[in-house]
Amino acid sequence: MKRLLKMSRKEVEEKLVKLGKKILSEIESGKNPSIDIPIRSLSNIVFDEKTKLLKLGDKTAKRYFFNVAQAKSFMQTLLVASFCRDIVKEDIHTSIRDMYYNLKRTLPNSEENTFDEQAESDPIIVDLETSLGVLREQLHLIADRKGVVAGNVVIEDRGDEIDWSKLGSGGWSIPSAVEDIKFKKVKADFLLIIEKNAGFERLHEDKFWKKYNCILIGTGGQPARGTRRLIKRLVLEHNLPAYVMTDSDSYGWYIYSVIKSGSMALAHASDDLGTPSVKFIGLTISDIEKYGLQKSTIKATEQDLKRAKELLEYPWLDHKEWKREIKLMLQKKIKAEIEALSARGLKFLSEVYLPEKLEKKEFLP
Amino acid sequence: MKRLLKMSRKEVEEKLVKLGKKILSEIESGKNPSIDIPIRSLSNIVFDEKTKLLKLGDKTAKRYFFNVAQAKSFMQTLLVASFCRDIVKEDIHTSIRDMYYNLKRTLPNSEENTFDEQAESDPIIVDLETSLGVLREQLHLIADRKGVVAGNVVIEDRGDEIDWSKLGSGGWSIPSAVEDIKFKKVKADFLLIIEKNAGFERLHEDKFWKKYNCILIGTGGQPARGTRRLIKRLVLEHNLPAYVMTDSDSYGWYIYSVIKSGSMALAHASDDLGTPSVKFIGLTISDIEKYGLQKSTIKATEQDLKRAKELLEYPWLDHKEWKREIKLMLQKKIKAEIEALSARGLKFLSEVYLPEKLEKKEFLP
Incomplete structure (x- = not known):
């Protein structure tokens, strides 16, 4: 198509x-x-x-x-x-x-x-x-809207010029249809997509997008169609790498999989909503040990484990790195939320975790 | 306090x-x-x-x-x-x-x-x-954020000047804390607060806020604290009337009651989050007959009826107009969503229903 x-x-x-x-x-x-x-x-x-x-x-x-x-x-x-x-x-x-x-x-x-x-x-x-x-x-x-974005980007939409870097603590509320948006200026090295609104606010307050010259997108859970389309357009039209941050559990990884490869329910729309080049920056199960988050994990439910087993079967997650993470989860029967990083300090995410991952290019495919 | x-x-x-x-x-x-x-x-x-x-x-x-x-x-x-x-x-x-x-x-x-x-x-x-x-x-x-706003208002937030009338189809995503926002220019005659995101998008697309010189706020269900505080600040500091539009059911009316009088769970914060002067513009049960929406109603559930009976006991809804509406619902055992107005045409809300209500000052207390 x-x-x-x-x-x-x-x-x-x-x-x-x-x-x-x-x-x-x-x-x-x-x-x-x-x-x-x-x-x-x-x-x-x-x-x-x-x-x-x-x-x-x-x-x-x-x-x-x-x-x-x-x-x-x-x-x-x-x-x-x-x-x-x-x-x-x-x-x-x-x-x-x-x-x-x-x-x-x-x-x-x-x-x-x-x-x-x-x-x-x-x-x-x-x-x-x-x-x-x-x-x-x-x-x-x-469809319903729920994403939010901030970064060094100027767009034109319905005759208005909107500077995503000048929206205070709020950010731009991503509408359900982003097709008519014109990108006037896109000064960014990459996209950082984060599943949790709280994570968005934390990174936004720390002006992470300014410091690391990126576009910060908060999806508020499974991203709405408008948000997925915006990601796709930015990546495609401006040739930007994009990294996704979700909870370390089957649902978070499924969100990543949907952003990357599309979903069964919207298979007909994958061409426009799926962005195969996105990479996964975290949270992984390995991160738990690596960053000393053992005390901040949650016991995985039966549902989590069942879903994880399904993820193992997805051809688009058929990479040894993913298999290892998913199997690690099945074996340890634990999961962890993005917020678990706060056990190491409130700015740990923005000042240690993300910078390290970006520096070492430590991404999952 | x-x-x-x-x-x-x-x-x-x-x-x-x-x-x-x-x-x-x-x-x-x-x-x-x-x-x-x-x-x-x-x-x-x-x-x-x-x-x-x-x-x-x-x-x-x-x-x-x-x-x-x-x-x-x-x-x-x-x-x-x-x-x-x-x-x-x-x-x-x-x-x-x-x-x-x-x-x-x-x-x-x-x-x-x-x-x-x-x-x-x-x-x-x-x-x-x-x-x-x-x-x-x-x-x-x-707390979590979820509201969105558009209108003829310029604010200053974290050093940025943000014009709510120039945000294209998106609108400004209301952050969780709005205390540090400075209102630089507020050119509006009233606030229109709408429960549904879809309703916000519809009215936003029709530039309702421009035509009727109002500030349009979409709450996306029960408004987040940041949104409630923003309503309170605009009403109080700029002496604006505010009208709330929800579904015609116990849950919608409860949302109105929370915006107006605060909630039990946050009783200690009512002074800062509750806005007693807000009025209810719709949807009422009487509207169903008045606007010929009989075919677009939904059967009320047991839960709806139970809640409606509770609303009857609220001293802050102790007005004959409210009693009549609630009793009408209990008697007819029906409810209706904002979207029901679309049975009369997609622009019925923005071009007939709201203008009529505003013109005739047909509000519930």
Whole structure:
């Protein structure tokens, strides 16, 4: 799949209109109207060794109008497509929940609702994304926002010039769609992505991004799509290395894996959201001994260990360094949070741990 | 209790030092060292009719060193106080989790830990806050951040001048402590506080804050302390009216109640976090009929109804308008989300609903 997001608003609208016209012409010529939709089940998700990204395979299924089992979802697909065409045309964005409410209604002379709950409209959006080869951001549907960024970067967004180095203690709240942002000035040697908001605040207060000339991104847990896309754009368009810091546990490592290779659920969007060149700076299980954090570990739960075993099977974590760390965790049955480094002092993260890792280039692939 | 947050860093440090000196002098004069700590149980939480805020009453308890049941928490209190003194002096901020890790250790020649889990250190922080009459932000302990703001306001923060009207689609990410922010220019007629991030993005995209000359704040659910404090400061220091928009359900109304009158858990901080003058702009249960949203409601759960009954008992919601709304909910057993307004069109919120409410001054007290 080619770089999806280079498409203009006009082109996205045309894709939607084209879909509508195809259906119309099928109706007019007496055919059973249908839409081709890529299959998203596990059987059609592959790890692309070349790009190092999780991707959808080639299998598709047809959704027909004249098919008792498919008529409703066919109708729903067209409703969502028509809705998206309208908001793309009007150039407004909305949340997937707002869309659900907007489209929900009872069909005339029936007791049938277009949608009964949001769980019905959400997958239809992905159907459209994959079927048309566009992303929901391009359909003007937004996901929740939660990331924050600071650094020596000036951007232009909706006519405003925003200097990420001059936002005080706050930082710039990363919106759900970052496609229209223009980078005016990017003076940074690398990206540092940190899972915890508290870690972001600590490093931000120490002006770590200034001292080490980097862009600091706080994801607040699993990064939102906007944040993942921003990482990808900065890395790709400005050729920057990026390092990810998470808790030393299966969930933290999974966050890293999603930033790097994409996720199963969003396999169709990996090209735009996954950044294979990112490296893992910490926390590792080896760090616990190395930095004397033994007293600050937490006992791993059954769930942690189960997840760790799953990580062992991921082809994109198939490196001896990762295998060693994951096995170490399984063997010691412990985990540790970023905050554990505070046992060594509150500035240990910014003044010792990170500088040492960066200096020695001690990263996991 | 007087306005806590007017205290300087120096004064906060002195309070901590004074506590230490008091203990020292008690030891030197052979007394049993003790600390007075206000009681925070329900029996000592009162609704102050004059200020319209939830507050702590006058009851205090003494915590002694020579008391088998209290020796450990006495030790913990001094550890936290000493930690806070250090970070206040060094002028660095940290999260309560980092503090826990920093202070956790095994006492020499024993198997006793200073703290076994964070659930032990968290209440000690509140003990100190109430005992010294300072807030955790002043002790340089930060809570999680999550709010976002946009509007015609220029602030100064850590030497940066930040224009909230020039942050593109992003907005300013509200930090956990907003005490040191200086308002350089505040050109706004009112504050509009909205519970949902999606609602914030929608209104932000429509430049609602520009059209109606207001400051737009997105809380992302129950507002973080930093966001509540920012609301209070803007309202108080710039004499602005503030309107809150939440879902039409017990949880949304509870969020409103917390912004307005404070919460039980933070009764000691109401003076600084609660803003009694805020008004409720919507969503109400009456709105459902008024705006034809009947098809977009959700069935209220048992939990919703139980909470609604609790709200009926709150003295700070003891207004006939609120009673009517809550009873209407209990009777119809329904609730509705802000997004339900999208059933009437995506711009219905920004172009019809809010303008009408503002025009007619249709607010709940």
